[in-house]
Amino acid sequence: MTARPGNAHQARLLRLLRDGGPSSRAQLGDEVELSRSKLAVEVDRLLETGLVVADGLAASRGGRRSHNIRLAPGLRFLGIDIGATSVDVAVTNPELEILGHLNHPMDVREGPVAVFEQVLTMVGKLKDSGVAEGFDGAGIGVPGPVRFPEGVPVAPPIMPGWDGFPVREALSQELGCPVMVDNDVNLMAMGEQQAGVARHVPDFICVKIGTGIGCGIVAGGTVHRGTTGSAGDIGHIQVEPRGRQCACGNRGCLEAYFGGSALARDAESAAREGRSAELASRLETSGRLTGADVAAAAAAGDGASLDLIRDGGARTGQVIAGLVSFFNPGLVVIGGGVTGLGHTLLASIRTQIYHQSLPLATGNLPIVLGELGQVAGVTGAARLISDHLFSPA
Amino acid sequence: MTARPGNAHQARLLRLLRDGGPSSRAQLGDEVELSRSKLAVEVDRLLETGLVVADGLAASRGGRRSHNIRLAPGLRFLGIDIGATSVDVAVTNPELEILGHLNHPMDVREGPVAVFEQVLTMVGKLKDSGVAEGFDGAGIGVPGPVRFPEGVPVAPPIMPGWDGFPVREALSQELGCPVMVDNDVNLMAMGEQQAGVARHVPDFICVKIGTGIGCGIVAGGTVHRGTTGSAGDIGHIQVEPRGRQCACGNRGCLEAYFGGSALARDAESAAREGRSAELASRLETSGRLTGADVAAAAAAGDGASLDLIRDGGARTGQVIAGLVSFFNPGLVVIGGGVTGLGHTLLASIRTQIYHQSLPLATGNLPIVLGELGQVAGVTGAARLISDHLFSPA
Structure with missing residues (x-):
C-alpha cells in the first residue's frame, strides 16, 4: 500500500470503513458532514487509489440502488506486542479482525536483536500459513516509554539494551512497510477501544x-x-x-x-x-x-x-x-x-x-x-498503524 | 454580536486575531493552510459580518501593500470569577486584554441570588466607568463542578443552594448576551494559557x-x-x-x-x-x-x-x-x-x-x-466565551 488519503475527509471515510465494515454511500453520508456530490467526489478518489473497492449492491433506501464500498480486502496489517516475558504477533484484515495470531515466551531483556529475530520468525510462520503475502503496515508495542514521533524507546527500566534503539526504522527496513511504535499499555488501551470493552x-x-x-x-x-x-x-x-x-x-x-x-x-x-x-x-x-x-x-x-x-x-x-x-x-x-x-x-x-x-x-x-485478553495489544498495534496510514499524507 | 463564523476556517482566523492582534493577510496565510484565494474569500466573509475590520496598511512583503485586519475593536467580553470568598468581574477588549476589573469580598454560600445581585452591581459600575456599553458575551466560573454543556453546577460541596441552579440561563437573561459557565479552576488554567505562564x-x-x-x-x-x-x-x-x-x-x-x-x-x-x-x-x-x-x-x-x-x-x-x-x-x-x-x-x-x-x-x-494572580480567572472566563463565540454556529 503506497496510496494515502488526500485529505481529512478521505481519511475519515477510510476509518469509518475500517470500524464499520462495508457501507453504502448513504450510510457514509450520514456519518460525515459532506454534501452528496462532495461525498461522491471523495469516494471516487478513494476508489481510484485502490484503497477502497465496490462490494455488492447496497440495501435500497428508495431510488436507484448503489454499490456498497469497503476497504480493499487484500490489505494486511501486522500487530506486534512485545511484553516483558513474551511476544505476540498477529495479522489482521483491513477491518482489524485477526486472521492469525502467534505467542512465544521471550525475555525482553535478551535485547532488540534477539527479540526481532524471534518476531521475524513468527512473521514468517504467519505468512507460511497463508493469511498474508506481505504487509501494508505494522504496529509494535514495547514495555517501556517511547519517544513516539521517532519510534524509539527512551530509558526503559525493564528493557536494558533497548534505550535509543531505532525500533521503527529497523523494523520498517526488515518488513518493507511503514511501522509505528508505542508503549504496550497504550496499545492495550487502543485494542479495547477498537474491538473490546x-x-x-x-x-x-x-x-x-x-x-x-x-x-x-x-x-x-x-x-x-x-x-x-x-x-x-x-x-x-x-x-x-x-x-x-x-x-x-x-x-x-x-x-x-x-x-x-x-x-x-x-x-x-x-x-x-x-x-x-x-x-x-x-x-x-x-x-x-x-x-x-x-x-x-x-x-x-x-x-x-x-x-x-x-x-x-x-x-x-x-x-x-x-x-x-x-x-x-x-x-x-x-x-x-x-x-x-x-x-x-x-x-x-x-x-x-x-x-x-x-x-x-x-x-x-x-x-x-x-475483553480482549492476549490480543488486546496486537489489535491496538494494528489500529495504531492503520490510524497512521488512514491520515492525510 | 449576533454574527458567528460560518465555518472552521473563519473560526480559526478569529482566534488567531484574538491571540495575535491585528495581522496582515500574509501573516494569517502563514498560520492557516489555505490558498491565497480561499483565504481572501474567508476574510471577506468575516469583514461582511462585521466581526473583523480593516485596520491600517500592513508592512510590505513585496508587491502591493494590503490592509491589516483585526477584530472589531468595539467587541466586549465580560469575565466573572466567583470564588469561595470573593467575586471578580472584568471587561476585556476582543484581544482579551482587561479594560476594567473589580473585586469584592463575598461568601459564595450566600447563594446564587445574592451573588448575582452583587455581580450585576459590579457590572453596572464597570459600564459606568465607560469601558463598555454592552457585552457580546460573558464567561463565568464557580467554585465547584459544573455540568458543562448546560452550564449548571452539580452537587458543589462548598456552594449549598447552587446545586442545579441554571447559572447560564439566568445570567444570559440578565445580561442579554450569550454566557458560558465553567469550574473556577478550569478558568484559571485557561487564563494562564491565554495570557500567562x-x-x-x-x-x-x-x-x-x-x-x-x-x-x-x-x-x-x-x-x-x-x-x-x-x-x-x-x-x-x-x-x-x-x-x-x-x-x-x-x-x-x-x-x-x-x-x-x-x-x-x-x-x-x-x-x-x-x-x-x-x-x-x-x-x-x-x-x-x-x-x-x-x-x-x-x-x-x-x-x-x-x-x-x-x-x-x-x-x-x-x-x-x-x-x-x-x-x-x-x-x-x-x-x-x-x-x-x-x-x-x-x-x-x-x-x-x-x-x-x-x-x-x-x-x-x-x-x-x-503569572496572572487575581485576573487569571476572569481572563480565562473571557477566553471561554470567546472560544464559544469564535466557533462555527
Whole structure:
C-alpha cells in the first residue's frame, strides 16, 4: 500500500470503513458532514487509489440502488506486542479482525536483536500459513516509554539494551512497510477501544497489571502520551509514605506492593514462612512462583494467596481512585497478565475506588476487566498503524 | 454580536486575531493552510459580518501593500470569577486584554441570588466607568463542578443552594448576551494559557490552592473536563492511609492537610497550643486566622508557620507527583489565594515532585507560580466565551 488519503475527509471515510465494515454511500453520508456530490467526489478518489473497492449492491433506501464500498480486502496489517516475558504477533484484515495470531515466551531483556529475530520468525510462520503475502503496515508495542514521533524507546527500566534503539526504522527496513511504535499499555488501551470493552467511550483509562503496572489514557478518543511519552507511568506513584523500598530507589511505590514481580516475591515469602502450604508445595515443585501460581492457589481456596490478591487490589485501587478524581474517566479497564487473578482482584479494586473517590466521579463509572485478553495489544498495534496510514499524507 | 463564523476556517482566523492582534493577510496565510484565494474569500466573509475590520496598511512583503485586519475593536467580553470568598468581574477588549476589573469580598454560600445581585452591581459600575456599553458575551466560573454543556453546577460541596441552579440561563437573561459557565479552576488554567505562564504549552496542569484545592487539566491545548465535569477534583485524593478525618467523610484526603481551610485551622491550633507567639498575637487581635496570617507570620520568620507551609507543600507535592507520573505534563502551574505563601510553598512542592516522580517525567518539567494572580480567572472566563463565540454556529 503506497496510496494515502488526500485529505481529512478521505481519511475519515477510510476509518469509518475500517470500524464499520462495508457501507453504502448513504450510510457514509450520514456519518460525515459532506454534501452528496462532495461525498461522491471523495469516494471516487478513494476508489481510484485502490484503497477502497465496490462490494455488492447496497440495501435500497428508495431510488436507484448503489454499490456498497469497503476497504480493499487484500490489505494486511501486522500487530506486534512485545511484553516483558513474551511476544505476540498477529495479522489482521483491513477491518482489524485477526486472521492469525502467534505467542512465544521471550525475555525482553535478551535485547532488540534477539527479540526481532524471534518476531521475524513468527512473521514468517504467519505468512507460511497463508493469511498474508506481505504487509501494508505494522504496529509494535514495547514495555517501556517511547519517544513516539521517532519510534524509539527512551530509558526503559525493564528493557536494558533497548534505550535509543531505532525500533521503527529497523523494523520498517526488515518488513518493507511503514511501522509505528508505542508503549504496550497504550496499545492495550487502543485494542479495547477498537474491538473490546471501550468501544465508543471517549474518555477512559486502561490499567495493565503485568510484571509492572502501567496505564493507557484515552482523552477525547485519542491516546494521551504526555510531553515526553511517559504518561500513564503509574507504577511508581506512592501508596505508602515511608513505605517499602522500591527498585526505582524511592519508597512506597505501587510496584513495591503489587504487579507480577511483587506478587511472585510475596508469594515466595509466604511459602517460605509457612503461611501457605499450597504455595509451599508449588514452590517445591517448580523452584519459583509467579502470578499464575497465586491465581491457582487462590482458586483452590488458599487464604494467603487470597490475601495477597486483595491487598494488591486495594493498593491498586487506591492509586486508581486518585486518577479517577483527577481525570474523571467514563470507564476504567483492568487488563494484563495478572487479570488471571480475576474477580477477587476486580472486587478489591472496585471497593477501594468506590470508597475513596467522590460520588460525582464514580456515580456511573464502570470498572471492568478488558475483553480482549492476549490480543488486546496486537489489535491496538494494528489500529495504531492503520490510524497512521488512514491520515492525510 | 449576533454574527458567528460560518465555518472552521473563519473560526480559526478569529482566534488567531484574538491571540495575535491585528495581522496582515500574509501573516494569517502563514498560520492557516489555505490558498491565497480561499483565504481572501474567508476574510471577506468575516469583514461582511462585521466581526473583523480593516485596520491600517500592513508592512510590505513585496508587491502591493494590503490592509491589516483585526477584530472589531468595539467587541466586549465580560469575565466573572466567583470564588469561595470573593467575586471578580472584568471587561476585556476582543484581544482579551482587561479594560476594567473589580473585586469584592463575598461568601459564595450566600447563594446564587445574592451573588448575582452583587455581580450585576459590579457590572453596572464597570459600564459606568465607560469601558463598555454592552457585552457580546460573558464567561463565568464557580467554585465547584459544573455540568458543562448546560452550564449548571452539580452537587458543589462548598456552594449549598447552587446545586442545579441554571447559572447560564439566568445570567444570559440578565445580561442579554450569550454566557458560558465553567469550574473556577478550569478558568484559571485557561487564563494562564491565554495570557500567562502557560502560553503555547499544549499539555499542562494548573493547581489552584484556595479555600480548597483543585486542578485544571489542559490536554492538546483544550481543557479536559471529564465525563461528568469533575476532572481535576484532587482535593480528596488520599495522601495518608488511615489519616486525618476529612469533611467529605473519608480519611487522609489532601484537603484534610492543606488548603485555606486546613491552614487556618492548623494555625489556630498552633496559636492556642503555645507553639507560635506570632500567630497567638494575630489570633488575639482578629479573633480568627487565615492563610494570609500564616503568610505574614512566615515572612516574619515564625517557625510554626514555616512548618505549616512546608508540610502542606509536601502533601500537595505528593499528590502532584502522582499526577505528573500519570499525565506527564509539560508544565505545572501553582495558583490561587495560598500562593501568597510564595516561594517557601513552591520550594516544598518542587522538592517533593522532583524526588518522587521518575526522571523521564520531571527532566524538563517547570513547576512555577501562575503569572496572572487575581485576573487569571476572569481572563480565562473571557477566553471561554470567546472560544464559544469564535466557533462555527
